[in-house]
Amino acid sequence: MEDRYGHFISYLRVSVTDRCNERCRYCMPEEVQEWASKDETLSWDEMLRVLRVGASLGIRKVRVTGGEPLTRPGVLDFFDALGEMRARGELNDLGISTNATLLPNKPRDGKGATVAARLVAAGVRTANISLDTLDRETYHRVTGRDFLVRVLAGIDAAREAGFESIKLNCVLMRAINEDHLGELIDYAREKDLLLRFIELMPVTTTEMLDESNFFSAGLAKKRLEEKLGPLTPRPDYKTNGPASYYEIPGSGQLIGFIGAMTNFHFCESCNKLRLTSDGKLRPCLGSHHEFDLREVLRNGATDVEIAAFFRDVVARKPKEHEFRENYVPARRMVAIGG
Numbered sequence: 001m002e003d004r005y006g007h008f009i010s011y012l013r014v015s016v017t018d019r020c021n022e023r024c025r026y027c028m029p030e031e032v033q034e035w036a037s038k039d040e041t042l043s044w045d046e047m048l049r050v051l052r053v054g055a056s057l058g059i060r061k062v063r064v065t066g067g068e069p070l071t072r073p074g075v076l077d078f079f080d081a082l083g084e085m086r087a088r089g090e091l092n093d094l095g096i097s098t099n100a101t102l103l104p105n106k107p108r109d110g111k112g113a114t115v116a117a118r119l120v121a122a123g124v125r126t127a128n129i130s131l132d133t134l135d136r137e138t139y140h141r142v143t144g145r146d147f148l149v150r151v152l153a154g155i156d157a158a159r160e161a162g163f164e165s166i167k168l169n170c171v172l173m174r175a176i177n178e179d180h181l182g183e184l185i186d187y188a189r190e191k192d193l194l195l196r197f198i199e200l201m202p203v204t205t206t207e208m209l210d211e212s213n214f215f216s217a218g219l220a221k222k223r224l225e226e227k228l229g230p231l232t233p234r235p236d237y238k239t240n241g242p243a244s245y246y247e248i249p250g251s252g253q254l255i256g257f258i259g260a261m262t263n264f265h266f267c268e269s270c271n272k273l274r275l276t277s278d279g280k281l282r283p284c285l286g287s288h289h290e291f292d293l294r295e296v297l298r299n300g301a302t303d304v305e306i307a308a309f310f311r312d313v314v315a316r317k318p319k320e321h322e323f324r325e326n327y328v329p330a331r332r333m334v335a336i337g338g
């Protein structure tokens with residue numbers, strides 16, 4: 001599927017729940033905490049059907065996200081079904097975004113030593129893990145939960161499980177974690193993980209999105225260069241996303257920056273659509289347009305009609321996000337799927 005601006009869409013990010021066991025201040029506003037009901041949420045079968053149609057239209061990569069995807073009962077069986085699609089060649093790449101808190105647990109169905117191992121056995125290739133700080137008190141303050149110890153155990157479980165790629169995602173926040181970046185870099189190097197710094201995006205209605213918390217990727221890079229020496233751009237190094245990678249002098253370690261707010265080329269190579277847990281197909285995270293696929297599904301649409309719906313949404317994909325144009329946050333990130 002190709003949109004009006006030459007973006008080829010091959011990546012679907014699927015949010016399976018708007019619920020989470022953490023309360024990150026940039027993602028989930030304290031003032032509004034209402035969850036979609038079970039009926040409003042797509043069933044596993046509905047999600048799989050959408051994914052099968054998506055795959056027939058050229059979706060090759062799926063990343064399962066949320067909320068915290070591992071909190072939804074039945075998610076491991078869902079991953080098994082996605083892994084089977086991958087084994088049949090319908091998908092090339094299967095990943096998860098997670099806060100890692102549940103990765104070290106024993107799976108409820110007893111299959112596998114840890115949830116992380118169970119995911120790898122199902123065919124999940126990549127894990128993106130959120131980690132904004134290694135300081136326990138700051139972690140608690142940002143996420144609303146004192147879970148750092150669990151998260152670090154989850155990261156170790158992920159490493160042991162043998163994912164092909166594990167990335168750490170750190171949201172940059174002025175005066176909150178701006179002095180913690182060096183420690184995160186050391187940790188990522190020791191654990192051999194790829195660390196990316198992400199600019200705070202205005203996707204939720206909370207006091208956290210105040211200008212005073214915004215710490216740009218450019219400024220973070222400058223600060224790091226004052227300590228580490230000049231970072232060498234590595235435009236040749238590409239993952240399937242908008243990060244720009246740099247090499248740290250001496251160690252050769254790579255770090256990434258994801259600057260949705262300050263990188264004006266951010267949207268050029270976008271290949272993504274999002275499916276929210278309540279069945280909205282969303283062509284862009286940074287635009288309020290979303291289209292109700294749930295209603296179409298529940299009104300008895302055929303696969304051909306679902307495919308037409310996909311094509312129509314792709315045709316409406318904007319040239320770029322609207323974050324810089326007085327974008328007014330409406331939906332919580334936790335409800336869209338990060």
Ligand code: SAM
Pocket residue numbers: 020026027065066067068069097098099128129130169171198199200201202203204333334337338
């Ligand atoms: N619960 C999982 C996690 O935390 O990784 C998956 C869902 S979370 C919404 C996905 C990613 O979105 C996380 O890396 C999180 O840091 C990021 N995120 C959430 N709100 C954000 C915001 N306002 N700006 C930038 N990134 C945000």
Ligand code: SF4
Pocket residue numbers: 020021022023024027028066067068099130143333334
């Ligand atoms: Fe939950 Fe992830 Fe949002 Fe934090 S960023 S509240 S862990 S969904």
